[in-house]
Amino acid sequence: MSSRARNKLPLPSHSVRFDMARKGHARRTLAIPNPINQFYLVEEIATHWAAITALTESST
Numbered sequence: 001m002s003s004r005a006r007n008k009l010p011l012p013s014h015s016v017r018f019d020m021a022r023k024g025h026a027r028r029t030l031a032i033p034n035p036i037n038q039f040y041l042v043e044e045i046a047t048h049w050a051a052i053t054a055l056t057e058s059s060t
Contacts, residue, residue, distance in 0.1 A: 009040060010036045010037050012037070013033075013034040013037050014034075015031035015032055015033045015034070016031065016032050016034075017029055017030070017031045018030055
């Protein structure tokens with residue numbers, strides 16, 4: 001990837017975490033990823049899906 005293309009990508013980020021009440025006294029921690037970074041990840045997966053599939057099918 002060229003440096004120009006790399007400059008357009010968002011900076012690394014962390015998911016936003018919060019606790020959700022469950023039945024009884026238990027709690028569940030949920031995490032929501034940054035939607036911009038999630039978009040770029042999904043776009044890369046979709047673009048390279050054939051190569052990803054071929055790689056996973058060749059793995060034992």
